[in-house]
Amino acid sequence: MSNNKWSEQKIDELLSQVPQIHDTRSKDEVFKRLQQDPRLADVKKEKRIQWIPPAVAVAAMVTLTVLVASFINNPQQAEKATSDMAVTEEGSADMAEEETFMMKATETEESSPASNQGINSSEKTSTMLVNQDSLLTAVYPADTKDYTVFHIGMVSDDAIVVPLTVLIPNRKIVNEFGDEKPTSLDLYNQYAAQLVEPALGFAEYHPYVGQFSEQQNQLIHKLPSKHDYDLSSATINSYDESIMETFYGYSQVEFQNEDGSQAYFDQVGSKKPEQLRSGNTFSSYYLYTNKQGKQFLVPNLNKTHSDIQVAMTEMKTAQSDYLKSVVPEGVDYEVRDEDGTNHIRFTQQLNLEQMDPQVASHLIEGILLTNGSFGDEVQFENIVPLNWNGFDFTKPVPSPIGANKYIWE
Template structure:
């Protein structure tokens, strides 16, 4: 009974408290938040300098959310309420003290600010450009997915990581592979363990020789063979010819196809359209469809509007009509109707633009897009010829 009486007294006391209205405008609250050191003195160390930024909506939304909630937290600091709190009889009811509420508000503001700062670090990016390297380079590598597909990935290597191995940005694909492939944690990146390849390598200019060890298992099935051959092309794109040999130096023989012919490439030119690939873990990447080539850049763009199989999805919506003009190494792609990128989901818009850039790079042409708005979007300037992509699916180097 005494406990119920205390609860009744407490309820009456709370109802008798004066109602406090915050008459400040949203602009005043926002200005105060901008000047609040608790929100501005928060340092966020970026993993890597990004070329692109996510739209500021996420950051503004977090600030507005803080602005809406701050008045309720400020009420706890009101003298009238503090007097009522002091006069309030002690009871078993679990009511958080004003100091706890104020601390919770500060923690919320700090978390919201930190999350916004982290979001501003970068958006979904599926291609790598020279401006992204920041004094480092990339290691191209084809990683094996759980569905027996090789996906081309760009492992970002910092200048410090290169120097630790005695390498530079001019080091060859093979030098980078020999230095870092064994240390790469493929499983942490969402792939099956495959590297380093069970072989030794030699290079002679733009020719690469792969000497398979006798115990290799790349010919146990057609799927294993396909992943192995695709991974070689994706890992060593700078070579014009890749010779696959046995330990004695003779052309290797696989049970499925017999003697392997040299792989001829045009130094990074795959002539392949890029599609969206959905991993089982939910991660989305851009990849050629089993390295299938197109006869021309224009044909590649048409192919990108249709799924080639059940594993890959289109990167250009089928409803979009476009024309292609190729002159002096520049492909001018113009959409018949203006494409509003801001009206598309961010990841889909990034996938389409980056797939276009990767496909253009696969044909060794630069890309200029017409009828695309806004003209300045996600770090790209559509008023000019766009930078050439130098790699796909940027991922950090994670040690085993």
């Protein structure tokens, strides 16, 4: 046995040497002082039950047992045991606090109205709205089998309007609309509010304030007396372009106050009707990279062109710090029209397999989207290989239906 083991006699001797404490006050005096103590009054009014998490209680009991045994059998380890107990209690408390926080977060998420609608986080959004796996980012006629196309113009933190082309399974459309074919306004009213824009890399913008209605082949947007669409020329531009990229199948949109009078925007005066072009914007496409590093192909709707040759020449040059050209340095082409088909002939043979795959995809799809804004097919010439990424360059390539493909799952 250890020589340091303390005997019961020695412990009794140490305890007998502890000075005794005497209180000379009377019982009445002590009771009166207790009644006047405001701390006791607070406790009486507001009882607080201190709940000790099971993990903390068990850890404390085990540590206390070890400490007592260590103190009796080995007084030199008492100080170390005390320190260990403090660390254990602190860690257990932190663990209990973390578990409580996680439980609260789960309860909040489960009780959130947004979660009941199916989306309330970037993770849930990614499982519902996902990118296609291919390097190609546009939507083509063959992609629409078993899907309904939902167009929407999203607004980035840089105030750039990015068109998204969302493919919604037809089975979902049938469940929510029956046999009726939904209009672009129907699709917007049904799905726009469900998109968590920040999770997708965009500013919070949709749904629009006010109320949209149809009148024959045109839309009417009735705006409330207070809105942010006319704060500046930039906000007006984002508003107009997002509407242009969202509502297909209508000839124009009118802007009205709630009483039916023509809307007045501080920056421009009376807000005149805007023509809607259903994707035929007669504009060039460029590469835009948002603040999260995500890349999109977007049209420059601030510039429309009279013919495709002008648009194809324009797209060779970057338009701003945000709109970069998809045409790599050293690549050039000529454009000619033959029987309604645009022939794009590269001045030097273009070998797509010798290029970065993403750069090559942006080039081909930028050309196709620009031509598609005029409603034209494209015949590529002086390009190899003739079959690449699903494209057959031996014949005209059909125009895409829209840019920046997402699939609703």
